[in-house]
Amino acid sequence: MMFGGHLTAGPNVPSKCMGTMQEASVNESSRRRPVTIKDLASQLGIHPSTVSRVLHSEAEVARGAASAETARRVRELARKLEYYPHPQAAGLRTGRTSLLGAIVPRLSDLVLAMMYEGVEEAAAELNYSAFVMNSRDDPGEQRRKTEIMLARRVDGLIFGDAHLDGTLMPELDRRGIPFVLMNRRLDGFPSATCDDILGGELVADHLWEKGHRQVAVAAGEAYASTGVDRTSGFVNRWRGLGGDIEPGAVVWSGFDTAGGSQAVETILQTARVMPTAVFAVNDFAAIGAMGALRSRGLTVGQDIAVVGFNDTPIAAQLPIPLSSVRSPMLEIGKAAVQLLRKVLNRESTDSVRLKPDLQVRESSG
Amino acid sequence: MMFGGHLTAGPNVPSKCMGTMQEASVNESSRRRPVTIKDLASQLGIHPSTVSRVLHSEAEVARGAASAETARRVRELARKLEYYPHPQAAGLRTGRTSLLGAIVPRLSDLVLAMMYEGVEEAAAELNYSAFVMNSRDDPGEQRRKTEIMLARRVDGLIFGDAHLDGTLMPELDRRGIPFVLMNRRLDGFPSATCDDILGGELVADHLWEKGHRQVAVAAGEAYASTGVDRTSGFVNRWRGLGGDIEPGAVVWSGFDTAGGSQAVETILQTARVMPTAVFAVNDFAAIGAMGALRSRGLTVGQDIAVVGFNDTPIAAQLPIPLSSVRSPMLEIGKAAVQLLRKVLNRESTDSVRLKPDLQVRESSG
DNA sequence: CCACCTTACCCAATCGATTGGGCGGGGGAA
């Protein structure tokens, strides 16, 4: 139901502008009340319901609703007058808003921003509009933003900020609210994520192969499945290869640069043996880690290897290009929407895990 | 009109985790139709219009609409039943949606993402909801997204992707659509921006003072006022100080890392005299520039100085910390909303230019 | 005692689109 309307706002349409509203500062061509289905109907001399049925039946000729000829005339006039359906009016009647809500920790996190771009794109293809709000990974904000979105009557929700120990998701499920998870998974709920365990394994393989035997992990937040899975994938594979991981070599921390540098500080202070490689579960944490290592006088890529995760565009452009696990962020966003569509259609849904691959660069070369 | 609804969701079902997908999905407590104003009215034995008036008159006692006692009872029940107004129903009647639309080049640009966080925050304070879409700086997309938002009946628009040579803004103005600009300005339209000219001047002062005499600029896209103003601020001040800028030392390019490295390549190839300092009008371009310089064997901060713009969080954390002009991104977003509010209220509006300051770091120290 | 005003409500139309139920007329089948 898209009407290609280029809006050449020309002088056409006699559209006797109603006398009252004229004065308002803006000039004549504006303030023009949007075209309604009733306008179309009266100009065509038919009933609004017929117009609705025609426009609603997309390609087919609205069997039983109107003749092919009438349908053609309706569609033609709709295009000519630049008719756009009024979503809230339709929504009021149908109970659906064609709105999807997304909640992410923060849009200024490039990873989530890119996923949201995918969400927006995929939503648009399905004639949905998407909405996004930031929760700062704070449970209170999460709840508050969720309620705002529900008050807006979104048809479904996409959460990019699921906490492994959170109580919100089970609660929403109990309330029968359609939602899916994105980026982070949570057992029992459909999610679109990167195969984070595989990602961690790739890093383990790579570093092992490069001859490293002492490694450390900046593991991210313990409440996020991303950090947990990437870390466990790494650790388990490492052990499978015969490697050893010191206690204290895995440090939980923020996903941002500050978190990364703090994690490295901690590792350097507490490690019994100096690691020769650091795996940060996020590029920004990796950048922070590189900064901290450098200020300790270590040259990354030479004295010590660093590997990040997500392969954000800067990774390759850093002064010392950063090895990173490439995750399909845009696709994860799109997959989340597809998943949500299934949930809304009450189809069966299996979580989606998209495959990452490793980009080796100077920081671990 | 915010009702604090805490949703303690009753008996705390121990979340019978679904084996596969438990298609039944929703249980009795859900599927519960949201509370309407009519529900409240009938439970209180009064008319819906009275309820509406009470809830609508916020703090006052709705003079003439209801007694203080009735008002109290209404509000109490509303809170108890977790009544939330139905925005599209209200919007249908009032013609306002309490929706703001924002259009940005891309949310994965940290600068815009942060500004949008400001937009969202400020909008929420005014009981508006904000919407965002990406235009990729493509005029066609810009138009398309604008129409989608208008079809959604947003009350006003915020553009973060204004082109100096664009035709969309004048057209929207002619159509009487309320909008403001953010980040980039455009003569004749209200905008909330950083004082980019001042920003450029700060950089010129700094580099001049550090003794540099040969400089180059990675100037960003020529259609964006940000790049243009930062560059002209820099160039004019530089000349005012007695400096000289070679033709070919100012290179227009993308705002991203790729753009920055390309700009540097161009500069190095065409410059008559090697610059000792590079001003990139964007941190990401600066990072790209640093990468390109490094691969030419130059050590940033030693052989050559680099200064960026926006002071994004990574700037300080880079292996070679980047000097950058700090611009108040969050505040710009908030200011844009305030400005739009004025436009919507038909108050007079002056563009807002927020002051930046320079953060000097190793890359130019 | 009456006119008048205020208080505290109720009534009903309205916004734009959707949708179940009709209904007349024409054509095919029996």
Next chain:
DNA sequence: TTCCCCCGCCCAATCGATTGGGTAAGGTGG
């Protein structure tokens, strides 16, 4: 010829909230 069905369309209720216009009851002033 008669009955029935289907085509093509109309009617009217409906979604939830808002709002201009009442209207009774009670109080006040003259």
